[in-house]
Amino acid sequence: MPLGTTALDLVQGITEYSSRIALKMLFTQFGEVTACWIPPLEHRSNERAYVKFGTTKAAQAAFEASQAGQLFLDGVALRAEWRMAPARTQDSRDFEARGSNLMTSRDLMRAQMRDGGGDDRKGGGKGRRDLDGGGSRALMMDRVGRSRRNDDRERDREKDKKAKERERSRDRDRKRKSRSRSRDKKKRRERSRSKKRSEERPALQDGAVAIEDDETTTAVI
Numbered sequence: 732m733p734l735g736t737t738a739l740d741l742v743q744g745i746t747e748y749s750s751r752i753a754l755k756m757l758f759t760q761f762g763e764v765t766a767c768w769i770p771p772l773e774h775r776s777n778e779r780a781y782v783k784f785g786t787t788k789a790a791q792a793a794f795e796a797s798q799a800g801q802l803f804l805d806g807v808a809l810r811a812e813w814r815m816a817p818a819r820t821q822d823s824r825d826f827e828a829r830g831s832n833l834m835t836s837r838d839l840m841r842a843q844m845r846d847g848g849g850d851d852r853k854g855g856g857k858g859r860r861d862l863d864g865g866g867s868r869a870l871m872m873d874r875v876g877r878s879r880r881n882d883d884r885e886r887d888r889e890k891d892k893k894a895k896e897r898e899r900s901r902d903r904d905r906k907r908k909s910r911s912r913s914r915d916k917k918k919r920r921e922r923s924r925s926k927k928r929s930e931e932r933p934a935l936q937d938g939a940v941a942i943e944d945d946e947t948t949t950a951v952i
Contacts, residue, residue: 736813737790738766738783739797745780747772751760757804758782761796762789796941 741754752765763785771777784790791816797811 736815737785737787737792738781739790739811739815741780741782741813742810742812744767744776744804745809746805746807747775748805749780749807753804754780754782757802758784758793758808761792762786779854782811783814 747926749769751769754769755764758764758767761784763780766783767779769775769780769784780791782854784793793802794811794813797809800808802809912942
């Protein structure tokens with residue numbers, strides 16, 4: 732082991748499906764991982780991933796496990812070499828891994844696809860590359876789509892609510908009109924009865940006068 736070296740270059744086993752979080756979880760078993768780097772998908776053919784440890788002891792243990800063929804990432808064997816000098820990458824800064832869950836937009840998207848039962852294999856390699864290359868944009872579009880769907884559902888609920896309120900208002904109007912018609916009919920019946928009684932009283936009075944006249948005539952005779 733080179734003196735003071737705590738970083739390993741991963742020269743074999745990094746595929747298009749490899750992620751930093753999985754890589755960190757794998758090497759954390761040997762000790763503290765202070766930096767972790769996987770090149771972007773389009774640069775993985777000519778750039779190396781690497782892992783940096785907090786101590787030389789942890790780096791040595793990880794190197795020995797690699798040489799013994801005991802390291803596997805997503806089912807693929809990893810082979811590591813000592814990192815002698817910083818290599819040129821698309822991001823020359825070490826990715827700080829201490830205390831980080833190392834989740835990226837691509838990792839989040841993959842997790843969502845797994846949770847939703849999606850199968851990347853059905854879409855072929857191109858679909859996976861599109862997902863990895865445009866993970867953040869796809870995640871943003873997914874959030875926008877969910878927001879729009881929520882807005883549509885909210886509008887539908889408002890429409891249903893207003894429709895129910897209009898129906899209830901119509902029902903109340905019909906009931907009021909029905910009660911009003913019932914009262915009108917009742918009043919008309921009462922007026923009709925009152926009129927009949929009024930017409931019957933003069934007839935009875937005329938009959939009583941006629942009877943009195945007959946009795947008077949009889950008495951005179």
